[in-house]
Amino acid sequence: MRPHATVPLFDAHCHLQEVMSGGEEELDARVCEIRRQGCGGCVVNGTGPEDWGHVASLARFSRAHGGMFRPAFGLHPWQVSGGTPLEGWVERLRALLEEFPEAAIGEAGLDKAHILRHRIQHGEDAARAVFHSGGGDGVSRLLGREREVLAEQLRLARELGRVVVLHCVRAFGTLETLLRELPPPRGFLLHGYSGSPEQARGFARMGGWFSFGPRNLSATAGHAEFSPKTAAVLRAIPVGRVLLETDFPSGRAAFPASLPELLAGHAHELRRVHEAAARHFGLSLPVLGARIHENHRELWEGMRRLGAGSSDQPPEPEAVQ
Numbered sequence: 001m002r003p004h005a006t007v008p009l010f011d012a013h014c015h016l017q018e019v020m021s022g023g024e025e026e027l028d029a030r031v032c033e034i035r036r037q038g039c040g041g042c043v044v045n046g047t048g049p050e051d052w053g054h055v056a057s058l059a060r061f062s063r064a065h066g067g068m069f070r071p072a073f074g075l076h077p078w079q080v081s082g083g084t085p086l087e088g089w090v091e092r093l094r095a096l097l098e099e100f101p102e103a104a105i106g107e108a109g110l111d112k113a114h115i116l117r118h119r120i121q122h123g124e125d126a127a128r129a130v131f132h133s134g135g136g137d138g139v140s141r142l143l144g145r146e147r148e149v150l151a152e153q154l155r156l157a158r159e160l161g162r163v164v165v166l167h168c169v170r171a172f173g174t175l176e177t178l179l180r181e182l183p184p185p186r187g188f189l190l191h192g193y194s195g196s197p198e199q200a201r202g203f204a205r206m207g208g209w210f211s212f213g214p215r216n217l218s219a220t221a222g223h224a225e226f227s228p229k230t231a232a233v234l235r236a237i238p239v240g241r242v243l244l245e246t247d248f249p250s251g252r253a254a255f256p257a258s259l260p261e262l263l264a265g266h267a268h269e270l271r272r273v274h275e276a277a278a279r280h281f282g283l284s285l286p287v288l289g290a291r292i293h294e295n296h297r298e299l300w301e302g303m304r305r306l307g308a309g310s311s312d313q314p315p316e317p318e319a320v321q
């Protein structure tokens with residue numbers, strides 16, 4: 001299969017550590033395949049002590065082979081409400097962040113919907129009743145625990161000067177309050193953003209970046225197109241704060257047997273979100289791809305310091321080109 005794009009496309013949020021393993025030779029072949037498919041780089045997110053080692057292996061390989069994977073290490077909210085033993089996690093996380101100065105903190109965050117789903121799966125009928133109201137004492141307690149774990153990671157971000165990659169579902173008010181208390185000085189990335197345009201404006205003023213992925217696409221359009229809700233968010237934030245992602249392979253029910261097919265699936269999804277963004281902004285795919293790459297550099301390598309306190313003014317609208 002020939003590469004599809006004339007410019008490399010960048011994936012702001014994925015979990016390729018779940019499908020990438022093996023020795024140096026194997027990894028080398030896989031990275032060549034990812035490049036051949038048109039991807040120029042990925043942010044690979046760890047979700048807890050169980051996969052941090054895989055992310056670290058990819059990051060070490062990447063350093064020695066011209067880059068492809070930027071690591072992020074964090075404790076995902078699903079790990080918090082899932083009851084996994086987490087003894088000593090802060091110390092392990094700190095050690096990894098010290099070993100990888102290029103690493104972000106993430107995937108971290110808050111997920112009220114997951115708490116409710118988890119309780120329903122464990123036979124708590126009462127949780128069904130509160131699912132749509134989003135309330136209940138047990139939910140508040142678990143959300144409080146997620147909040148504590150996230151606060152710990154925000155403190156590390158402040159101490160070590162790192163970007164924070166955030167997962168947030170149905171808890172944007174709580175997240176906003178916490179970010180005001182502990183603003184990450186290098187900014188934060190809200191991945192797969194599902195909040196409102198008004199909340200997005202507020203987060204952008206606080207140093208927020210946004211990435212949009214397959215879940216932000218319209219389920220009804222035959223071609224790649226953002227949902228009306230996501231399109232409204234994109235109109236509310238500066239184009240310079242927009243990134244694109246696959247979250248691959250998270251949430252996919254079935255995988256093809258061969259790794260090349262699997263990586264082709266990743267490339268296909270990455271291209272589709274870029275096509276949707278190109279359509280939204282009225283740009284060709286190469287121009288859009290170059291713009292998104294520039295945004296990546298700005299977030300990860302730029303010297304500009306972002307964060308609360310730097311500006312309470314709405315961001316200047318930015319021209320697309």
Ligand SMILES: [Zn+2]
Pocket residue numbers: 013014015045107247250
């Ligand atoms: Zn993710």
